Amino acid sequence: MMVTFRNLLPLACLLIAACSKPAKSDVLCQEHTQGFLCNIDATGGEGKTYNVCWDIKVTCADGKSLTANTCQDIGGGGKSTAIVQNSKFSGGTCPVGKVSGIAVENVKMTAK
Secondary structure, three states, X not given: OOOOHHHHHHHHHHHHHHOXXXXXXXXXXXXXXXXXXXXXXXXXXXXXXXXXEEEEEEEEOOOOEXXXXXXXXXXXXXXXXXXXXHHHOEOOOOOOOOEEEEEEEEEEEEEO
16 A cells, blocks of 8 residues: 555645644733732633632732732633632732732632
C-alpha cells in the first residue's frame, strides 16, 4: 500500500484539531469601594467551565497585611469579574485610598 500526502491530510487535520491550548487564567485585582475588584481572564479550554481560585494579599499604607481567598466560575477562553468583599479579609481592612500593595497568588484553575 502506498501512502501519499493526500491520504494523510485528514489524519493530520484531526491531530491538529485535538491539540488545543492548555487552559490557564490570569487574575488582576484593584481597590474597589466594597473591597477589591478582580478581573479574571481565561485562555484556552474553550467549551469547558472552570473554577478559578486565588489568594489576594493586600498591604495597607500603615503596614497592616490582609489576606483573603476567593473563587469564581469562568468559561474557557472567557473573562469574568469578582468583588472580594472587605469582610472576607483576615486582618481587618485598609482605609479607602490607603492601599500600598496588592498581590494575587496561588491561582488554580480546575475543570468542572
